């Protein structure tokens with residue numbers, strides 16, 4: 001069954017959040033609460049594979065990133081690792097890469113990590129971006145899109161700010177099948193929440209992570225939603241046996 005059939009709006013729904021507004025608030029509070037330990041936990045819990053996924057995603061957009069006039073937005077940028085990977089791919093002289101997030105604490109860390117680079121940071125909600133239409137050549141989002149309270153609204157907002165022909169890359173977790181899937185699910189549902197909670201000192205976020213991945217549409221449905229939002233070409237590329245994957249779209 002299609003994961004979305006029971007509700008009109010589909011998006012993140014942290015425990016106790018009854019509507020999209022409450023969900024967005026809970027998500028922002030959650031990330032703000034783990035901001036100080038976010039990077040450490042990310043690298044530890046993914047065995048550093050996260051770095052490879054960001055690099056691989058940035059490489060996929062090498063052509064657009066090589067154009068000095070290209071405007072680039074990294075949405076839900078958090079502490080800026082995807083944004084920094086884009087900058088590395090583009091070359092240090094690129095001054096048109098912007099990271100946006102609605103958690104001030106996450107952005108503060110992004111600012112500290114990127115001191116001395118031309119990266120710029122904007123505090124903004126991905127569902128109401130403070131940019132004119134058709135401004136960006138590339139919009140990326142790594143492990144952030146899944147947390148939006150309304151996926152379709154998020155996709156429409158990305159399409160709105162992209163130039164015709166512009167590209168989008170959404171990197172997120174998947175649900176691998178077979179034996180790998182079974183082992184992975186034990187790790188993701190049992191081990192990760194315990195270790196995450198212990199190190200961050202906060203209970204909610206690392207229990208929310210596996211449930212948010214479970215709620216997230218599978219590749220077929222997500223590609224359908226991307227087309228419906230206005231992308232002309234779409235694809236999904238699995239990374240590391242489908243543990244993560246990249247949704248690509250062209251407006």
Ligand SMILES: C[S@@+](CC[C@H](N)C(=O)[O-])C[C@H]1O[C@@H](n2cnc3c(N)ncnc32)[C@H](O)[C@@H]1O
Pocket residue numbers: 024027028031032042075076077078079080081082100101102103106124125126127141142143144145147148149
């Ligand atoms: C799991 S973190 C990912 C951070 C970073 N992209 C990475 O790869 O590590 C998700 C981020 O999405 C942000 N986020 C979630 N919903 C958002 C929204 N509606 N608008 C802006 N940022 C949002 C959170 O504040 C958080 O920093």
